[in-house]
Amino acid sequence: MIIIMEHNATDHDIELVEEKVKGLGFTPHTIRGVERTIIGAVGDERGKARIQSLESMHRVDSVVPILKPYKLTSRELKEGNSIIDVSGIKIGGKEIIIMAGPCSVESREQIMETGRDVKNSGAHILRGGAFKPRTSPYAFQGLEEEGLKLLAEVRKDTGLPVVTEVMNPKDVDLVERYSDIVQVGARNVQNFALLKLLGQIKKPILLKRGMMTTIQEFLMSAEYILSEGNNHVILCERGIRTFETATRNTLDLSCIPVLKKETHLPIIIDPSHATGHWDYVIPMAKASIAAGADGLLIEVHHNPEEAFSDGPQSLKPETFKQLMSEIKPFISAAGRE
Ligand code: PEP
Ligand code: MN
Numbered sequence: 001m002i003i004i005m006e007h008n009a010t011d012h013d014i015e016l017v018e019e020k021v022k023g024l025g026f027t028p029h030t031i032r033g034v035e036r037t038i039i040g041a042v043g044d045e046r047g048k049a050r051i052q053s054l055e056s057m058h059r060v061d062s063v064v065p066i067l068k069p070y071k072l073t074s075r076e077l078k079e080g081n082s083i084i085d086v087s088g089i090k091i092g093g094k095e096i097i098i099m100a101g102p103c104s105v106e107s108r109e110q111i112m113e114t115g116r117d118v119k120n121s122g123a124h125i126l127r128g129g130a131f132k133p134r135t136s137p138y139a140f141q142g143l144e145e146e147g148l149k150l151l152a153e154v155r156k157d158t159g160l161p162v163v164t165e166v167m168n169p170k171d172v173d174l175v176e177r178y179s180d181i182v183q184v185g186a187r188n189v190q191n192f193a194l195l196k197l198l199g200q201i202k203k204p205i206l207l208k209r210g211m212m213t214t215i216q217e218f219l220m221s222a223e224y225i226l227s228e229g230n231n232h233v234i235l236c237e238r239g240i241r242t243f244e245t246a247t248r249n250t251l252d253l254s255c256i257p258v259l260k261k262e263t264h265l266p267i268i269i270d271p272s273h274a275t276g277h278w279d280y281v282i283p284m285a286k287a288s289i290a291a292g293a294d295g296l297l298i299e300v301h302h303n304p305e306e307a308f309s310d311g312p313q314s315l316k317p318e319t320f321k322q323l324m325s326e327i328k329p330f331i332s333a334a335g336r337e
Contacts, residue, residue, distance in 0.1 A: 001026075001040075001041045001048060001051040001052070001063055001064065001065055001066065002038055002039070002040055002041075002063070002064050002065075002066055002076065002077055003017055003021070003038065003039040003040075003041060003051075003054055003060060003062075003063050004036065004038050004060070004061045004062050004063070004064065005017070005036055005037045005038065005039070005059055005060060005061060006036065006059045006060070006061045007035060007036045008059065009036070009037060009059040009060075010059070013058055013059040014030065014037055014039070016057065016058070017039055017054060017057055017060060018030060018039060020054060020057065021039065021041045021051070021054070024041075024043075024047060024050045024051060025043055025044065025047055026041040026042060026043035026044075026047065026051060027041070027042050027043055027227075028040070028041055029041075029042060029072055029077075029226075031077070031078055033080075036061075038077070040066070040071060040072055040077045041054075042071050042072060042227060048065065051063060068219075068262070069216065069220060069223075070216075070219040070220055070222065070223040070262075070263070071223065071227075072223060072226040072227060072231070073219050073222045073223045073226055073233075073262075073263050073264075073265060074219075074262065074263060074264075075261065075262060075263060075264055077264075078264040079264070080264060081093075081264050081266070082231065082232075082264045082265050082266065083266070084204050084232045084233075084234055084266060086125065086161050086180050086181055086204055087161045087180060089124050089125065089161065091204075091234055091266045091268070091294060091295060092234070092265070092266030092294050094336055094337050095336065095337045096289060096293075096294065096295055096296070096327070096331050096334075096336050096337070097124045097125065097268070097294065097295035097296075098122065098123045098124050098125070098295060098296050098298065098324070099123065099124070099125040099126070099127045099163055099206075099268065099295065099296070099297045099298070100118040100121075100123040100125075100126070100127060100296075100297075100298045100299075100300050100320060101114055101115065101118060101123075101126045101127040101128045101299070101300055102114050102127075102128050102129075102299060102300060102301045102307065102314065103128075103129055103132075103299050103301070103307065103308075103309040103310035103314065104128065104129045104130075104132055104140060104142055104143075104147075104307075104308045104309045104310075105128040105129065105130050105142070105143050105147035105150050105151060105164075106143070106307075106308050107150075108150055108153070110301075110302065111128055111147075111150050111151065111154050112150075112153070112154055112157065113302060114126075114128075114300055114301065114302060114317070115154035115155075115157065115158045115160060116154075116157070116158060117300070117302075117317040117320070118160075118300055118317070118320060119158040119159070119160050121317070121320055121321040121324045122324045123160065123298075123320075123324075124160070124161075124295075125160060125161050125162070125163055125180070125181070126151065126154060126155065126158065126160040126161070126162050126163070127162075127163045127164070127183075127297060127299075128147070128150075128151055128162070128164060129142055129147070129164060129165050129309075130142050130143055130144055130145070130146075130147025130148045130150075130151065130164055130165075130175075131144060131147075131164075131165055131166060131167045131168070131171060131175070132165075132309060133165070133167055133185050133186075133187045133188070134309070139309070140308040140309060145174060147164075148164065148174065148175065148177075148178035148179070149178070151164055151178060151179070152178050155180070161180035161181065162178070162179050162180050162181070163179060163180065163181035163182075163183050163206055163297075164178070164179045164181075164182070164183060165182075165183040165184070165185050166182050166183070166184070166194070166198075167185065167187075167188060167194075168194075169191075169193055169194050169197050172194075172197050172198065172201065176201050176202075176203050179203065180203065180204075181203060181204045181205070181206050181234070182198060182201070182203050182204070182205050182206070183205075183206040183208065184198065184205060184206070184207045184208060185208055186208045186209065186210045186211050186213075186238055186273070187210070189207065189208060189209060189210035189213050189217075189218065189221050190210065190213070190217070190221060192221075192224055195221055195224035195225050195228075196224055196225075196228050198225050198228075198230065199224060199225040199226065199227065199228020199229055199230045200228050200229060200230065201230060202230075203232070204230075204232035204233070204234060205225055205230065205232065205233050205234065206234045206236055206268065206297075207221060207222055207225065207233055207234065207235055207236065208236045208238050208270070209235070209236065209237050209238060209240070209252075209255070210240075211238075211239065211240055211241040211249060212240065212241055213240070215255055215258055215259065215262070218235065219259075219262060219263060222235060222263070222265060233265050234265065234266050234267075234268055234294075235259060235263070235265050235266065235267045235268065236267075236268045236269070236270055236297060237251070237252055237255050237256070237259075237267065237268075237269050237270065237274070238269075238270035238273040238274055238297075239251050239252070239270070239273055239274030239275070239276075240252050247274070247275045247276055247277065247280065248273065248274070248275060248276020248277070248313065249273065249274050249275075249276065250274070251269070251271060251274035251275065251284050251287075251288075253269075253284075253287055253288065253291050254291075255267075256269070256288065256291040256292045256293055257291065257292060260292055266294040266295070267292075267293055267294050268293065268294060268295045268296065268297055269284075269285070269288035269293040269295075269296055269297070270296070270297040270298075271284035271285050271288060271296065271298070272297070272298055272299040272310070272313045272314070272315075273299075273310075273313065275313065276312060276313045277312060277313060278304065278312065278313055278314060278315050278316075278319065281298065281313065281315055281323065282319075282322070282323050282326060282327075285298070285323055285327055286326065286327055286330045289327055289330040289331055289334055289336070290330050290333065290334060292334065296327075298315060298320060298323065299313055299314045299315065300314060300315050300316070300317060300320045301314035301315075301316070302316065302317060304316065
């Protein structure tokens with residue numbers, strides 16, 4: 001339910017409503033707008049009628065139900081776009097944000113060189129996996145803490161904030177300590193125990209859509225994180241599984257307008273995992289921006305033939321530079337910067 005306060009409601013009026021919401025067994029999530037404050041009351045659906053009774057409280061304008069199953073994630077609760085601030089970089093604002101780097105952190109030389117290159121080409125955030133979700137248990141699993149330390153070193157050198165994946169709930173503290181954004185990979189999108197833990201940390205979360213996750217299920221996963229108190233969620237579409245085999249996955253571009261309609265959270269597109277082929281990455285990056293994405297996640301490797309993971313979809317640094325230049329007219333055409 002959403003409790004809409006009158007425009008002249010004082011802090012005290014708002015506190016009284018929040019207390020009452022808690023007393024009824026719900027959790028209040030207060031959003032203070034310029035015009036007026038609204039309070040989302042989230043909890044067991046069966047208590048809805050009791051929340052409705054708050055309409056009679058002082059300076060409460062109205063109490064309206066949120067019809068969608070995702071509540072805090074929904075545009076019904078928050079009309080404006082959420083902007084996630086990562087060390088001054090604003091994800092979901094006017095600027096298109098580019099996250100780039102290798103699939104896996106492989107060595108100090110590799111991540112340092114790539115970090116410097118993507119920074120010089122204009123990337124805003126460095127990506128790199130230290131814990132890798134591999135289909136085969138015999139494939140490279142990542143450098144783990146050593147990889148996190150290398151990412152932190154490159155952050156210090158380049159000034160680029162770092163996004164990296166956590167797979168196991170037991171590693172959340174560790175990954176949070178070294179990263180600026182914590183990534184949830186496609187395979188963990190419905191690991192609800194992990195999502196709940198990430199809802200309790202302070203760092204923003206990059207939540208990747210699963211390869212077989214509907215948009216509604218994806219938003220329910222985001223809701224798990226928000227419902228635990230972490231509102232800083234960035235959604236990432238990375239392709240879904242269809243009958244088509246020409247590409248690794250099928251990039252669901254239509255999820256962009258759908259998500260923009262359904263949620264206030266920012267949306268990043270990952271054309272690298274979506275297509276699986278480096279030469280399809282630039283066209284799909286352009287299409288993503290044209291369709292309204294807030295940014296891109298791009299895999300870049302110096303020597304894709306030798307990459308420990310995802311070489312075929314990785315751009316060489318010079319091709320990444322070309323991408324950064326070729327997307328410019330699309331950014332302007334979309335009214336972004
Ligand atoms: C990755 O970002 O390297 C990754 C493993 O992505 P996904 O979870 O989307 O497959
Ligand atoms: Mn990868």
